[in-house]
Amino acid sequence: MATTVLEPAHAHVAKRSVLVDWLTTVDHKKIGIMYGAWAFLFFLIGGVEALIIRAQLAKPEASLVSPELYNQLFTMHGTTMIFLAVMPLSAMFFNFFIPLLIGARDVAFPRLNAMSLWVFVLGGLFLNASFLWGAPNGGWFGYAPLSSRQYSPGVNMDFWVIGLQILGIASLAAGVNFFTTILNMRARGMTLMRMPMFVWTTLITQVLVLLAFPVITVALILLMADRLFGTSFFSVAGGGDPMLWQHLFWVFGHPEVYILILPAFGIISEILPVFSRKPLFGYSAMVFSSSFIAFLGFGVWSHHMFSTGMGPLADSFFSLATMLIAIPTGVKIFNWIGTIWGGSVQLKTPMYFSIGFIAMFIMGGLSGVMHAVAPADLQQTDTYFVVAHFHYVLFGGSIFALTAGAYYWWPKMFGKMLDEGLGKLHFWLMMIAFNLTFFPMHFAGLLGMPRRIYTYPGGLGFDIYNLMATVGAFLLAGSLLVFMWNVIKTWRSDERAPADPWNGATLEWTIPSPPQEWNFAEEPVVAEKDPVWAMKRAAGTRQLPEPALVDGKGIHMPGPSWWPLIVSIGILVFFVGFMIKHTWAFPFGPVTIVGFALTVFGIFKWAYEPVDAHATHH
């Protein structure tokens, strides 16, 4: 394959407009960037919802929002942050970096990958469109019978039940795709035990997605049947058992927690070695502890349900299983510390956020183990103590790690370095504001403040904690503005990032920043872990020569396609059809049939689309 040096002006300029290019792309890097952009938009929407919540709770007996709107805000805040922000922000890194880290030119199924993106985007827009009619208001875990037609009569929970089914399709398709990609598309010589840690945690995350999402899909179908077709799966009056909802939800819900945190573990495990100039400490222990966490993650769901009175046997089992998870998690934390220990530590912004992650995640983990003690949990459940706990693992954990990953991989994604000074300002503001927001919630919770209340009487001892949390939340928003300013400022600058700004250890640093469409001009061969450090050792240098741009002659890449987007629209129409009132005897109407027909038509056209029809490179 040719490796001619490319003239700057001579690019493969396709004759498609930029919009069509992005709508039909199957390039994992563009798909990754779109995942990131949409997820960040949804993250900002969820953040604004949080600010309104905090403004309402700043002082007792406030009336900024009505109780009804408040219910919508906290439900949409949770749903958005989990399904539309943290999961797709992780997906951004899966998409952009998994092929690069394993030395592949794309994912196993590029068009399926595009479909995952569009189903996620349309599902997210659908969920947020609910604000026009009445947004979901039954909490992010939609407990039946509160979420049933009887107690939630509006369209609110219909949006939730249907929106999450749409989003589930995106996750499952991506799960199949990335599981196959990682197992089957690795560079020659990259055995499983030579894979970068982020690839491992991504693989394990996909296993969790594949096995947990079908369970909530069924739960959502049953709830949808209750709400729309008159069944009573979760209605006591009709003989149904609301506990079934809780079991099905949490059989999904607890693995979901690890779906949110395992990618973060992987990102941190990439960053710490690079900025400590030492290989990851205890690599195989990390692999097995991640696997063990995933395995145990399916056996602890009922610790979310101690207060339902399951009896001493079930309580004991789930208490013990939950405490057991602290062991592999502790292994990981000690390994991270062992990685830094004795290293030549480079305190760059990604490292700041990574160390911040370890500290915050330990605090969230410790309050998590406290919940494992069933009698203590009875005091803590449904209070602000729980709110504090899961924000320490979700924000202090996932968001800190995702931010670390953004600073670390930004130069590779966009060819620009983010500013170090603004990055560190971002870190300190976020660190202080985060703790100011969520630490006082522990005390408010222990003093008995329930979660999900739209206001509270003064003088119960938690007025001051609420005020602190509100001030912290607005500061936290300020830290995000610093990040956005950093992005805008460096975007405008002409300064280009080199291919390997951090002395990286993994394959993505051997190719130009940003990478060319085919990633690797020549498919890499790997002989050990941290392959790029090995190359540098062999060459006796710390800095490999800047890779040349190539013209890509002879490299076959899959062509763009409209069908993933069209199938995604079909899926959306299919589900929206269930919300439209019709007079048929069947539980579906004409819109659902149109959506189904469009989906099947799209799949046929997709299946018969010649893969090379639009290939731009010969």
Added chain:
Amino acid sequence: MTTAALDHGHDAHAHHTSLPIDNRKLAIWTFIASECLFFATLISTFMVYRDSTGTGPGPKDIFEVPLVTGGTAVLLFSSFFVVMALDGAQQGNRKKLLTWLSLTVLCGLFFAGMQVYEFWHFYHKGLGYSTNLFGSAFYTLTGFHGTHVALGTLWLATVLKDAIKGDLPPKKALNLEIAALYWHFVDVVWIIIFPVVYLMSLGR
């Protein structure tokens, strides 16, 4: 060429795979693993509610074991037929491929037809979708299985169309193999549903 709902990316260009299995085949196995949990949840829900018959008809009032036993046999045989068809495809034996694949599609149609008849029959015996929880759980479980049978039949029929057009040479036999893997899975799920839903409900 048929790749059905799956996309085979650039592995078509002789890209090596890390494991000795084609991407599409690995993907369909992965998807089947996920589907196992889907049906496990539906079957569990049915088992929770199979005695919740309320005032409506229960299993003993409506199930007709001979009919569904016949349907079960047809579905089981279809799994054998599709193996024969795949053998034909891999050998390049057109007659064998077309014969057995047509039979498989007919079996799929028969089974789906049997279920439509069964639903219609049960409905007229007084078991609506929301009559009682037994009915709701029964229709949801077997309805989703029936949908899988219908989609699988459509998939196999598409491969049959390719085969008739002569577009299923031995090197494309994988197109049939992944459809067949899905078909076997749909069959295996029924092997669980038949005793759990029909036989065990009657024996209680």
